[in-house]
Amino acid sequence: GAGVSQSPRYKVAKRGQDVALRCDPISGHVSLFWYQQALGQGPEFLTYFQNEAQLDKSGLPSDRFFAERPEGSVSTLKIQRTQQEDSAVYLCASGGGRTQETQYFGPGTRLLVL
């Protein structure tokens, strides 16, 4: 079956521009995660949804970052007034909903802020 998909795969933004990154999880997956991966680093947790409820947003670096999953399926990560330090790969993962179940990752969106 289809895996996790993300769009766009690449995004170039001018500093100060707003961006929206989309994640389509595996059909039926309850859990959805967003991670940020800076160059040469491991992924860092941003936020977690169970269905439409955002249960953990402790990793969002500032109030410019906002995530939503209004119908418990597709999720959007929005970054307002982008800064150069936001340049990174943004990874989405989905899972079955049990504690520490396997997370299936998408290919990521590479964001470059100029």
Added chain:
Amino acid sequence: AQSVTQPDIHITVSEGASLELRCNYSYGATPYLFWYVQSPGQGLQLLLKYFSGDTLVQGIKGFEAEFKRSQSSFNLRKPSVHWSDAAEYFCAVGAGASKIIFGSGTRLSIRP
């Protein structure tokens, strides 16, 4: 706080040679431990995971890892590497019900 340390940034091994990638974690309770692999342009793929039970865990692609509580380690091993194993490898620890904390990764290169 939970953390993961991968002390080797980059390792090069010859094709057919054995491999061991080191991972140390910090966690107060019995940890959930993972190894993921990331190839260029690809998403992260789970190689194996440890939740409980047998401390030697078998994974995909011929990889295995051993959980050693006394050393707070979860090293990844493969008896004979293939050129296709060249990638970035991440060790990770589960923190709470859902969050995963990743190490900074070890890049594996294969010498022909």
